[in-house]
Amino acid sequence: MNTSEHEEETLDPESPEAWEALRTLGRRMVDDVMxxxxxxxxxxxxxxxxxxxxxxxxxxVPVEGEGAEAAYRDFVENVLPYPxxxxxxxxxxxxxxxxxxxxxxxEMLAAGMNCHVAGYEDAAARVExxxxxxxxxxxxxxxxxxxxxxxxxSMATLVGLAVARSEKAEGDVRRTGLWDLPRMTLYxxxxxxxxxxxxxxxxxxxxxxxxxxxxxxxxxxxxxxxRAAIARDRAEGLRPFCVVGNAGTVNTGAVDDLxxxxxxxxxxxxxxxxxxxxxxxxxxxxxxxPLLRGMERAxxxxxxxxxxxxxxxxxxxxxxxxxxxxRRAFAYQTEYLAQMPRGLAARPSMFSEYGVQLTRGFxxxxxxxxxxxxxxxKFARLIEQNVEQARALGQRVDAEPELQRLAPVSLxxxxxxxxxxxxxxxxxxxxxRELLCRLHESGVAVPSYTTLGGRYCLRVCxxxxxxxxxxxxxxxxxxxxxxxxxxxxxxxxx
Amino acid sequence: MNTSEHEEETLDPESPEAWEALRTLGRRMVDDVMxxxxxxxxxxxxxxxxxxxxxxxxxxVPVEGEGAEAAYRDFVENVLPYPxxxxxxxxxxxxxxxxxxxxxxxEMLAAGMNCHVAGYEDAAARVExxxxxxxxxxxxxxxxxxxxxxxxxSMATLVGLAVARSEKAEGDVRRTGLWDLPRMTLYxxxxxxxxxxxxxxxxxxxxxxxxxxxxxxxxxxxxxxxRAAIARDRAEGLRPFCVVGNAGTVNTGAVDDLxxxxxxxxxxxxxxxxxxxxxxxxxxxxxxxPLLRGMERAxxxxxxxxxxxxxxxxxxxxxxxxxxxxRRAFAYQTEYLAQMPRGLAARPSMFSEYGVQLTRGFxxxxxxxxxxxxxxxKFARLIEQNVEQARALGQRVDAEPELQRLAPVSLxxxxxxxxxxxxxxxxxxxxxRELLCRLHESGVAVPSYTTLGGRYCLRVCxxxxxxxxxxxxxxxxxxxxxxxxxxxxxxxxx
Numbered sequence: 010m011n012t013s014e015h016e017e018e019t020l021d022p023e024s025p026e027a028w029e030a031l032r033t034l035g036r037r038m039v040d041d042v043m044x045x046x047x048x049x050x051x052x053x054x055x056x057x058x059x060x061x062x063x064x065x066x067x068x069x070v071p072v073e074g075e076g077a078e079a080a081y082r083d084f085v086e087n088v089l090p091y092p093x094x095x096x097x098x099x100x101x102x103x104x105x106x107x108x109x110x111x112x113x114x115x116e117m118l119a120a121g122m123n124c125h126v127a128g129y130e131d132a133a134a135r136v137e138x139x140x141x142x143x144x145x146x147x148x149x150x151x152x153x154x155x156x157x158x159x160x161x162x163s164m165a166t167l168v169g170l171a172v173a174r175s176e177k178a179e180g181d182v183r184r185t186g187l188w189d190l191p192r193m194t195l196y197x198x199x200x201x202x203x204x205x206x207x208x209x210x211x212x213x214x215x216x217x218x219x220x221x222x223x224x225x226x227x228x229x230x231x232x233x234x235x236r237a238a239i240a241r242d243r244a245e246g247l248r249p250f251c252v253v254g255n256a257g258t259v260n261t262g263a264v265d266d267l268x269x270x271x272x273x274x275x276x277x278x279x280x281x282x283x284x285x286x287x288x289x290x291x292x293x294x295x296x297x298x299p300l301l302r303g304m305e306r307a308x309x310x311x312x313x314x315x316x317x318x319x320x321x322x323x324x325x326x327x328x329x330x331x332x333x334x335x336r337r338a339f340a341y342q343t344e345y346l347a348q349m350p351r352g353l354a355a356r357p358s359m360f361s362e363y364g365v366q367l368t369r370g371f372x373x374x375x376x377x378x379x380x381x382x383x384x385x386x387k388f389a390r391l392i393e394q395n396v397e398q399a400r401a402l403g404q405r406v407d408a409e410p411e412l413q414r415l416a417p418v419s420l421x422x423x424x425x426x427x428x429x430x431x432x433x434x435x436x437x438x439x440x441x442r443e444l445l446c447r448l449h450e451s452g453v454a455v456p457s458y459t460t461l462g463g464r465y466c467l468r469v470c471x472x473x474x475x476x477x478x479x480x481x482x483x484x485x486x487x488x489x490x491x492x493x494x495x496x497x498x499x500x501x502x503x
Numbered sequence: 504m505n506t507s508e509h510e511e512e513t514l515d516p517e518s519p520e521a522w523e524a525l526r527t528l529g530r531r532m533v534d535d536v537m538x539x540x541x542x543x544x545x546x547x548x549x550x551x552x553x554x555x556x557x558x559x560x561x562x563x564v565p566v567e568g569e570g571a572e573a574a575y576r577d578f579v580e581n582v583l584p585y586p587x588x589x590x591x592x593x594x595x596x597x598x599x600x601x602x603x604x605x606x607x608x609x610e611m612l613a614a615g616m617n618c619h620v621a622g623y624e625d626a627a628a629r630v631e632x633x634x635x636x637x638x639x640x641x642x643x644x645x646x647x648x649x650x651x652x653x654x655x656x657s658m659a660t661l662v663g664l665a666v667a668r669s670e671k672a673e674g675d676v677r678r679t680g681l682w683d684l685p686r687m688t689l690y691x692x693x694x695x696x697x698x699x700x701x702x703x704x705x706x707x708x709x710x711x712x713x714x715x716x717x718x719x720x721x722x723x724x725x726x727x728x729x730r731a732a733i734a735r736d737r738a739e740g741l742r743p744f745c746v747v748g749n750a751g752t753v754n755t756g757a758v759d760d761l762x763x764x765x766x767x768x769x770x771x772x773x774x775x776x777x778x779x780x781x782x783x784x785x786x787x788x789x790x791x792x793p794l795l796r797g798m799e800r801a802x803x804x805x806x807x808x809x810x811x812x813x814x815x816x817x818x819x820x821x822x823x824x825x826x827x828x829x830r831r832a833f834a835y836q837t838e839y840l841a842q843m844p845r846g847l848a849a850r851p852s853m854f855s856e857y858g859v860q861l862t863r864g865f866x867x868x869x870x871x872x873x874x875x876x877x878x879x880x881k882f883a884r885l886i887e888q889n890v891e892q893a894r895a896l897g898q899r900v901d902a903e904p905e906l907q908r909l910a911p912v913s914l915x916x917x918x919x920x921x922x923x924x925x926x927x928x929x930x931x932x933x934x935x936r937e938l939l940c941r942l943h944e945s946g947v948a949v950p951s952y953t954t955l956g957g958r959y960c961l962r963v964c965x966x967x968x969x970x971x972x973x974x975x976x977x978x979x980x981x982x983x984x985x986x987x988x989x990x991x992x993x994x995x996x997x
Contacts, residue, residue, distance in 0.1 A: 018884060020603040020813055020877060020968045021540065028541050035533035035608050042615035043526045046515065055847050058624060066629040070637040074878035077605045083875065084612060088868070091626035093618040094847065102847065103839065105862075108617035109514040111571045114529050117611035118578060120815035120869075121536035123602035124587045130552060132585035135560040143564040160654055161862040171705060186709025187681045203837050204861060211665060211859065213707020215680025259839055315862065319514055321614035322864035343697050344954040345597065345753055345962070350936070352943030353549050353588065353596065354951070365705065367698060368599075368655040368809065370816035374582070375614075381577065383514060384568035390512060442844070449846030457848070460838040468839070474514045 034077055039114075045089065046096070046110050049475070053452020055094035062087060094455050098475035099484060102457035104259060104287050104316050107473045111382050112321045115375035126369040128359030130352070137360065137373035140380075144326050147385060148285075148292050148312070149305035155332035157363045158324060158372050162286035162311045163204040165327035168339075168364050169309030170195070170208045170251065172329055173280035175338035177250035183338070187213050194242045196220045197253035198230035200260055202284060205253055227417050228263035230255070232273065239277055251280040256301055256312075257288020260459045260468070262399075262422030264288055267303030275306075283307040287316040287472055288420060293389040297396060300420070308334075317395075317472045318388055320375050327364070339363050395421045395471035402469060402481050411489060415461045421471040424461055427492030438465040444491050451491075454484040528571055533608075539583065540590070540604050544969070547946020549588035556581060588949050592969035593978060596951035598753060598781050598810050601967045605876050606815045609869035620863040622853030624846070631854065631867035634874075638820050641879060642779075642786050642806070643799035649826035651857045652818060652866050656780035656805045657698040659821035662833075662858050663803030664689070664702045664745065666823055667774035669832035671744035677832070681707050688736045690714045691747035692724035694754055696778060699747055721911050722757035724749070726767065733771055745774040750795055750806075751782020754953045754962070756893075756916030758782055761797030768802075777801040781810040781966055782914060787883040791890060794914070802828075808870055811889075811966045812882055818866050821858070833857050889915045889965035896963060896975050905983060909955045915965040918955055921986030932959040938985050945985075948978040 022028045065087050095105040124133035141156035159165050173195075175182050180190050187193075193214060197205050199221040209219045220242070222234045239249045254270040255263065267283060274281035283289065283304050289312035291297040292304065304310065307330065314324040329335040340362035349355050361367040380388075403418035406425045413428040426441045442465060445458055456469045467488070469481075516522045559581050589599040618627035635650035653659050667689075669676050674684050681687075687708060691699055693715040703713045714736070716728045733743045748764040749757065761777065768775035777783065777798050783806035785791040786798065798804065801824065808818040823829040834856035843849050855861040874882075897912035900919045907922040920935045936959060939952050950963045961982070963975075 017888060017971050018881065018968070020601075020881075020885070022604065028537065031604055031608075032534060032537045035537060036530045038608055038612060039529035039533055040526060042611060043522065043529060045615060047522050055625070057845075058626065058629070062626065062629065066626070066633045067636070068633070070640050071875050071878045072880050074876050074881055077608075077872075077876050080605070080872045080875035084868075084872065088626040088630060089612075089616065092616045093620075093623050093625045093627065095619050096617050103619075105619050106617070107514075108614065110516065110525055111574070113611055113614040113617075114525075114532055114571075116614035117536060117607055118532060118583075120602065120607040120610035121539060122583065122586045123590050123600070123607075123815050125589050125597075125599050125816065126587075129587050131549070131587045132552065132556065132560070132582040133587065135552070135556065136582060139560045139562070142561070146564050160860050160864075163860050163862070167705075167859060174707075182707070182709065183704045184710050186686070186703075186712055187707040188684070188686045188709070190682070192680070192682045203835055203840075207833075207835070207859065209680075210677045211661075211706065213668075213676070213681040215676065215682070216678050218680055313862070321617050322619065322862060323860075325862075339701075341697055341701070345951065346697075347952070347954075349940060349943075349952070351551075351940040353949060354943075365661060365701065366654050366657050366817075368657070368807070368816060368819075370654075374578070378571075378574045378578065379514075381565050381574035382568050382571050384565045386566050387512065387514075387568055391514070394511060446843060446845040449843075449848075455847060457839065458841070458843070460841075474512070477511050 031077060034081060038081065041085070042113060043110060049096055050098050054097040054099050054455045055449055056091065056452050057450060058091050062091070098473065098477065099454040099480045100473060101469040101471055102455045104470050104472055106316045106319045107475055108321045109319050109379060112319065112375050112379055115378040116321055119371040119374040122371060124371040126371055127361045127367050128356050129354060130356045133371045133373065134356060136377050140373045140376045143380060145328060148289055148310060148328065150310065150328050150330065153332060154328050154330050155335040155363060156326060156328040157360060158326055159364060160323040161315065161325035162284065162313045163207065165311030165325045166204045166284060167208045167211060168327045169282045169311050169329065171212060172309055172334050172338040173251040173282060174212055174214070176334050177280055179248065191246065191248045192218065193248045193250045194218050194220060195251040195253060196222060196235055196238060196249070198222050198224050198255060198265060200224055200228050200258040200263060201253060201255055202259045202286065205284060227419060228258060228261045230265045232266060232269045235273055249277065249279055251282055254281065254283045256283055256285035256304055257420055260461065261416040261424055262288065262420035264300050264419060267301060271303045271306035280308045281306060282309045285310055285312040287313060290317040291392055291420065293385055294393050296393060314376055317392055318379070319474055320379055324372050324376055335363050391474045395473065398476060398478060398481060399423050399471045401478065405481070405485055409485065409489065411492060415464055415466045423469040424459065424466045426464065426466040427488055429492065429496045432496060440492065440495050441465050441467060443495050444488065447491050448487065453487045525571055528575060532575065535579070536607060537604060543590055544592050548591040548593050548949045549943055550585065550946050551944065552585050556585070592967065592971065593948040593974045594967060595963040595965055596949045598964050598966055600810045600813045601969055602815045603813050603873060606813065606869050606873055609872040610815055613865040613868040616865060618865040620865050621855045621861050622850050623848060624850045627865045627867065628850060628854070630871050634867045634870045637874060639822060642783055642804060642822065644804065644822050644824065647826060648822050648824050649829040649857060650820060650822040651854060652820055653858060654817040655809065655819035656778065656807045657701065659805030659819045660698045660778060661702045661705060662821045663776045663805050663823065665706060666803055666828050666832040667745045667776060668706055668708070670828045671774055673742065685740065685742045686712065687742045687744045688712050688714060689745040689747060690716060690729055690732060690743070692716050692718050692749060692759060694718055694722050694752040694757060695747060695749055696753045696780065699778060721913060722752060722755045724759045726760060726763045729767055743771065743773055745776055748775065748777045750777055750779035750798055751914055754955065755910040755918055756782065756914035758794050758913060761795060765797045765800035774802045775800060776803045779804055779806040781807060784811040785886055785914065787879055788887050790887060811886055813968055814869050814873055818870055829857050885968045889967065892970060892972060892975060893917050893965045895972065899975070899979055903979065903983065905986060909958055909960045917963040918953065918960045920958065920960040921982055923986065923990045926990060934986065934989050935959050935961060937989050938982065941985050942981065947981050
């Protein structure tokens with residue numbers, strides 16, 4: 010081991026020249042990244058990985074370093090050309106976000122400070138306080154509500170449901186666990202995202218405790234079925250504890266009747282959790298806000314800033330109406346985290362008392378920078394733009410005899426399939442699956458897929474600030490072209 | 504809403520000039536951040552936040568944007584000067600990491616691609632595969648082990664213990680929950696980090712299920728007490744399921760006898776989880792690796808890359824010996840995530856089937872870049888350097904009559920207090936608390952604190968690649984100076 014000062018090493022460049030070289034490389038990276046973003050439209054949305062990449066990215070651990078320049082060269086050659094594709098204007102798969110140029114630079118600034126946002130007395134904690142206050146304001150929750158920036162809506166859901174469990178259990182769940190308590194049940198529509206089931210599993214409730222309720226023709230939860238399920242469970246001696254409402258389901262973008270769900274929860278004494286992963290942000294728009302009526306009554310609200318607000322991954326948020334309940338579920342004290350009267354650890358409460366993480370990155374900065382750069386009104390207009398594009402695409406699909414829409418366009422999702430002209434139903438799943446593969450492979454557009462009422466369909470989710478109407482028209486043309494090609498030819502599996 | 508193409512907006516700059524302006528701003532940011540890092544030694548470690556900052560960072564949500572330049576100006580004036588301080592050479596509080604210049608730039612590159620690493624067929628997933636393979640290789644787990652990059656060791660612990668719960672429960676925990684199962688118990692020393700208790704709480708086991716065992720004079724778990732506790736619980740009809748070993752405890756850096764714990768777990772049929780938040784990385788060093796003997800037998804291993812490997816926050820990792828067990832605890836299938844035969848969703852398994860998150864950022868990139876830049880051997884040398892510094896500091900404390908060491912220096916942590924010359928014991932807690940406040944306020948050095956055997960002490964945790972021996976000497980001098988000042992003067996609370 011080192012025994013004298015002179016041998017002491019660091020990860021920093023070790024000479025003024027080395028610092029200058031790294032600064033020059035950094036400037037080049039900025040140029041390259043900005044050019045990459047500026048020209049994203051000119052590249053395919055996605056392209057298959059070349060076979061040799063599997064080898065290139067399967068090397069033993071480097072024992073000796075090759076330096077920053079060489080590492081960057083490898084990145085530029087082997088990583089940068091093969092992204093997920095979600096930053097491209099014609100990416101509409103699953104529910105992703107598109108990022109933004111200043112968001113990219115903000116991540117560098119946050120990593121530069123590299124603050125440890127467990128909640129110390131530093132600017133990073135204040136910036137997160139500020140961002141959480143903005144989130145409450147934008148989404149209509151009261152100023153007293155507590156909140157936490159998390160990795161995404163899955164974690165936000167886990168936190169929200171953990172608070173619900175802690176508040177509604179007949180006992181001290183944190184101390185004694187679930188073992189001897191009456192079985193608790195929660196309720197959501199069958200269109201609910203799997204993260205709710207995952208949370209029920211992780212929390213030890215079990216997926217059997219999650220009642221997945223039927224939906225109406227608009228894919229909104231059947232509220233009378235909810236009432237009946239609660240009554241049935243109560244009659245069986247179970248303990249209903251939570252209603253989950255959807256502000257934008259993953260399959261079709263449906264918004265449950267949140268006002269009615271809030272009423273049921275309130276009448277039945279249940280916790281009301283809203284999964285607003287992407288849809289909650291529609292509240293930024295005065296025109297769309299009425300769709301979400303009732304959301305502001307949520308006891309806990311999970312949503313993402315990295316989806317419809319285009320903050321680079323990861324940025325999710327959970328808000329909890331009762332700060333005291335939030336703390337009861339997560340706060341703890343240790344001798345190594347005791348509050349100090351002054352100095353760095355003098356902050357009265359830590360973010361780590363509101364969720365699972367102790368070490369937390371400075372993810373608030375990119376949100377703060379983005380809202381300051383663009384203002385909430387612009388994000389609202391971009392959300393309206395996507396909703397308008399979805400409606401237009403829905404109408405375009407309806408106007409095209411070979412295309413068949415499989416769900417109403419509630420918000421920003423369009424589900425449809427290529428149905429040809431009088432093709433036999435039993436072939437359509439295989440046709441559309443093949444169509445989707447060819448679409449991805451062509452790099453023209455990337456929608457995702459789902460199955461609705463047993464029918465496989467393409468699913469276009471418009472959470473993309475780069476999309477233009479012309480992109481959607483190009484996509485429709487390509488779907489028709491590929492559909493005809495597949496319907497006319499011999500296709501594997503048909 | 505927008506009705507014609509011409510009104511379509513985007514978050515991207517809207518003209519070549521606007522792109523150029525943002526690129527120029529980005530270059531300036533790189534210059535500023537690199538200069539900030541290069542000169543970090545010249546600034547105080549931490550300084551109190553000015554009162555006006557509370558107002559500055561408590562503004563209503565910006566409705567209209569002010570642009571990137573103005574947002575950056577606000578950042579430079581009001582955020583950048585008030586960091587946590589952990590990147591400074593004289594920061595040794597809690598267990599943090601120090602970041603690195605290329606790590607900072609890597610975060611920008613990752614955000615530039617903004618890949619969605621649920622596990623699609625793209626380069627980001629391959630880079631994470633690669634990084635996980637490197638982690639297995641460096642930490643001695645078999646090639647077949649599965650893994651996941653997560654936010655940090657708290658989440659890694661939650662994942663590891665969720666797998667343990669799922670494998671060892673007498674039933675299908677994911678489906679039926681814990682309600683009707685025999686109570687499961689887990690075991691760890693009382694020096695174990697609170698994230699283990701938190702995981703037990705979140706998982707519905709309850710903190711009562713966690714048996715916190717006594718430790719020996721070196722703060723290592725008492726293995727015979729472990730055997731006795733398991734026997735006692737079995738006799739009471741409970742179901743012991745997991746032993747947690749520490750590779751570096753938070754208070755003193757103690758390493759449990761992992762070989763003995765692996766033996767107990769194996770003999771008793773229990774899951775063996777190792778919390779190696781920072782200590783696991785000592786395995787990179789051939790000289791230190793013997794301390795961790797037995798860690799390679801872990802069924803699950805939680806550790807951080809953002810601590811002793813200086814990856815910018817957040818970067819933690821969980822490894823699970825049995826990929827099948829890992830999948831059984833978390834994998835699920837939905838119609839909207841079904842695997843495609845070809846195209847973007849053709850990857851055989853998704854990372855989201857191994858943990859809580861579905862949306863995941865490209866945190867693998869910064870790890871990949873850092874290991875390629877510096878090589879594993881350099882990280883090993885830096886870890887050795889910190890251990891050597893801790894030993895030297897321990898000796899320095901021992902040589903100073905006014906200082907009193909309160910725990911052995913096992914790895915990289917030194918716990919001691921200012922004890923003056925024959926001062927009454929009842930004053931020492933208050934003296935040292937005041938000493939710590941003044942140290943933080945002075946900005947000279949930031950250690951943290953803990954309580955050992957009821958005695959409050961300063962705690963120096965050396966996970967900092969920028970620290971030099973001269974920093975530690977300066978710190979000792981300052982502790983002596985402040986200690987004498989406090990001992991000689993009237994101090995609040997003494």
